[in-house]
Amino acid sequence: MYVKLNGCKIYYEIHGNKEGETIFFIHGGPGMSDCRGDVHAFQKLGDIYQLVFLDNRGSGRSETVPPYTHEQWVDDIDALRSHLGVEKIHILGGSYGGYLTLEYVLRYPSKVKSVILRDTAASSKYNYISEEKALKSNLPGINKEMLDRLFNGQVRSNEEFKEMIKAILPLYTVEFDEKAAEEKLNNIFFRYETHNYAFRVNKQHYDITDRLKEIEAPVLITVGIHDWVTPVECSDELAAGIKNNTYIKFENSGHSPHVEENDKYLKLVRKFLNENGALSHIK
Incomplete structure (x- = not known):
């Protein structure tokens, strides 16, 4: 409604x-x-x-x-x-x-x-704890420059926003389900201006x-x-x-x-x- x-x-x-x-x-x-x-x-x-x-x-x-x-x-x-x-x-x-x-x-x-x-x-x-945990994960796509722009509201497009979220998704759960994460990612309404x-x-x-x-x-x-x-x-x-x-x-x-x-x-x-x-x- x-x-x-x-x-x-x-x-x-x-x-x-x-x-x-x-x-x-x-x-x-x-x-x-x-x-x-x-x-x-x-x-x-x-x-x-x-x-x-x-x-x-x-x-x-x-x-x-x-x-x-x-x-x-x-x-x-x-x-x-x-x-x-x-x-x-x-x-x-x-x-x-x-x-x-x-x-x-x-x-x-x-x-x-x-x-x-x-x-x-x-x-x-x-916030510094979040950044430390993310960097220590050594996941592909995660680096300090990306995290700084994400956390400081400097995302440049919805496409870039999606790539950033894709990189950090494995951090959110104890047991990561790659298939479920991909489905979730593809169903998000990305609004980078709101995030920024x-x-x-x-x-x-x-x-x-x-x-x-x-x-x-x-x-x-x-x-x-x-x-x-x-x-x-x-x-x-x-x-x-x-x-x-x-x-x-x-x-x-x-x-x-x-x-x-x-x-x-x-x-x-x-x-x-x-x-x-x-x-x-x-x-």
Whole structure:
């Protein structure tokens, strides 16, 4: 489905139990990710919850209408919440989507019941660990010049963006499936301009570490211990700053424990939501 929000046509999907409480899912990777991965990973939660997935502006099937700022993306999320007539939401954000989730909670605390963070960060201070891990992998196509341009938002075309992502894909999971990775790569909607703004402008100034103490909602923090791009140190920082948190590390996962250990991840999410009153209205 599409809806015009803040001057941009936004793609979204609603799955699951329309009588249940609502979970919003915020995808990562501006300009290379969209909601399809989360739909596949989390659709089983639809037996109890109403699940709302969207492609952020400039990504996936949504229009490429700037600005691609955190402020705009967060406003779009809240505009969709308002459009759907949902008073309060549970919100789950992974990777870069976790940045937006955290900023949403800080801007609209009264609209949030609980928060789930997956392999994300409150700052960019651990970027050097990501670069070190990538360079030590000795994978073909990975070198410092390429990583610098990728992480600093200096990608020159969608074709180059695709080649860069192809090179780093083996880093994301504990067990690399070359066939699955190739299929994924060929189905990505590449939007290098969106990526460039996110990494050249937004990420350079992103640091909400000092504001984590303001978050009152219950928060589930999750991370795969083999994550290269948002290493465990990022989640450690989140856990140290957020008062009301549950922190779980997944021993057999990289950047995507919700995929790599799907059953275990969904069981944890259900437990967290149940403990925080998400099922209290169900008789």
